[in-house]
Amino acid sequence: MASPYLECREVSRYFGALAALDRVSMTVERGEIRAVIGPNGAGKSTLFNVLTGVLPASGGRVTFKGWPLTGLSPWKVCQRGVSRTFQFTALFRRLPARENVRLAAQARSSGRWRPLLGGAVRAETARTADLWLERVGLEHVADVPAGLLSHGDQRLLEVAMALAQGPELLLLDEPTQGLSVEETARTVEILRHLLAKGSLTVLLVEHDMEVVFSLADRITVLHQGRVIGDGTPAEVKRLPAVQAAYLGGLD
């Protein structure tokens, strides 16, 4: 195998003297579903923000398919095939759900620069949008402004938007946060169904351990900005450092 699909090498991010990320190294293989877990403040969202260029890295390198990701602005990172959802739902609240997904699809089409004569682009992206709305079960609220949807529907809409972009690497930041038990189960089911299909590589930040164990191939454990465990779910459960720091209070 050539260079790894996604590689973080000694990635650090400092806020003043505080190390939110401290020489984090990890390797993700193509097609893998990797969960990133850790207590609050462990640096999971910071890792995502550094990966996607929202925050510059204070040190280290990130490469994706051999190309460097570090130093790229967020839109460039996305154009490399990386899509993400956010910990706090980020949507175009005043636009209808369908338009949200359509815009996501449009962003990765070559026609996105057209100031005129965009009919064909519009039609095609609308088709993609309807397709994904149906897949996540939101076709019945397609015309509702995204800001008016329920929290659970909003989280699903965000996932649909990320997937409509046809990414090669998908970053999901706590997709089940704030969802009821039933909504969580529905989301996991949808995710599992969608992930089983394609050759998508997923990085998943999650607090809900059941979701993690039901979806993840491998788990990386962060604590205070450092990697303290990395392996299959079974392996990670057994590591004493991990048990001490995090899994001690499994609910």
Next chain:
Amino acid sequence: MSPIAFLLTQGLNALALGALLFFISIGLTLIFGIMRIVNFAHGALYMLGAYAGFTLAAGTGHYWTALVAAPVLVAAVGLALEFTVLRPLYRREPGAFLLVTFGLALVIGEAIRLAWGPEPRRLAIPAVLGGSVSVAGEPFPVYRLFLAGFGLAMVLALWQFLERSRLGLLIRATAQNAEMVHVLGVNVRWVRAGVFALGCGLAALGGVLATPLVTAYLGMGVNVIVEAFVIVIIGGMGSFLGSVVGSLLVGVVQTFGNFYLPDSALAAIYLAMIAVLVWRPRGLFGREE
């Protein structure tokens, strides 16, 4: 004129101008600090202070009455405005404030024109502040010395008020974290309204002080608002020190600039604002937003 005399007199001129500018800019920056809004109507309130001051001084025959009463009146106007027009906007997007205060600037300006007419209003310098003194051998207007001195005194007084007094502490706390203050049982709405009124009053004070120098004329609000913005942006939105330093800087640049390059003085101010907005939007002392 000897170089020392030149520097001294022009320096004092700059101080006097800086003092006037301070009164306008400190109100603007205080309002921004506590309400996160940019009060576009600030120049119009300055103008209102000038005209009100003129009427009060002409009516009562005492300049000092005007100096005290006009700011109080305009502060009351500001309080009324905050209560009626600005309150509904707190829940809206920030652009709404900008638009509404802009509308207020137009309305207030027009109201002044209708009430006082298009002719500028002259206000005589009070006798006790008239005439000139000798500064390094050159005659220098007493009134400008008064402005410089009064401005300095007010800077110190305001600074002490904000730093030492209970009310000042409340204001600073609300500027930093309004929610926290609210949780502690303080009526944040009244603090906001009070600061807005204070800011308006200070602007009006500047207007009254300026009138004997430049007369009260229509359009003085427009001229001053851009300068005030330049100062607040250079100094940093919401920063007291920034307002002081900025006012001094602009006062110096305008005074000496007018002397050496009279044609470019106007353009220089705008270029300065553009430069700051583009490369250091938070100014010299502003907070990272």
Next chain:
Amino acid sequence: MAWGLALIGVAAVAPLVLPVFLVTTATEVMILALFALSLDLLVGYTGLDSFGHAAAYGLGAYTASLLLLHAGSPLPVAVGLAAAATALVAVPMGWLCTRTTGVSFAMLTLAFAQLLYAVAYKWQSVTGGSDGLAGVPRMAGPFGVTWFTSRTGYYYLVAVCLAASYAFCRAFVASPVGTTLLAIRDHERKAEALGYNARAYKLAAFVAASFFGGLAGALYAPFAGFASPELFFWIVSGQVLIMVIVGGSGTLIGPMFGAAFFLLLEHYLSAVTDSWALVLGLIFIAVVIFVPEGLYGLVRRRPPAVARSRPAPEREHGQPVP
């Protein structure tokens, strides 16, 4: 759609039936409508409240005036070149301005417009200083064509320009670029996370708005016969902003009605009372507070492309326009 055709029909025959001075008024309304339309691209669709759109207006007016006075350009050529020149100047200006948003953007655009005002005021040799450029002629040509030099002819010229500009803007806001602007307006960070180079799109909107604003100014100078520094003044930027907001931002049509409303108010109210500007200011404030979707948005019974205020739960669902 039916309303639109009716309007076009009325506009087409108007100069033939209206008294002469009303034709002039109508022409002025259309020029201002174009000016307001151009600003809507920035305010209503990109969410950038420009307080300096007079910069484009003034640049267009002065460039056209200089071309007509000194280069003897045929009028259509002068107008076209002036609009293009304004767009060209808007590139570096917009590049700097789009580094900021919100209040800073508003102040920056204001500063640029005031800077141009100061330059126009002082640069006596080129701009005529405080007197401006007078006697701007409606030059004939090319090929000796003169139908647009008369009052009625000029009306039709402006009408055609307005119609063409509106058609372009309509198509533009529905295009991939246009729809992206709405996304950037709603949540710029998210648009960037989706892969949109938000800065580039905002610059595109700025340049487009400046082109049409410059076109309006270029049409104004030969209409009025002069160009003066006042065209750059912040009052003008404020007036066009009022037209957009009162008319209804984000609809393209609303601002045009706002322009008509503004001008008619000015003409008829100023004959009756001295305080028409006061009334307009009060209306403006009332609209911002109580009717944020503007008069046109109110009339349409459906909110425009993107509601200007936060969506209230009891409002009808919005649809993108068109």
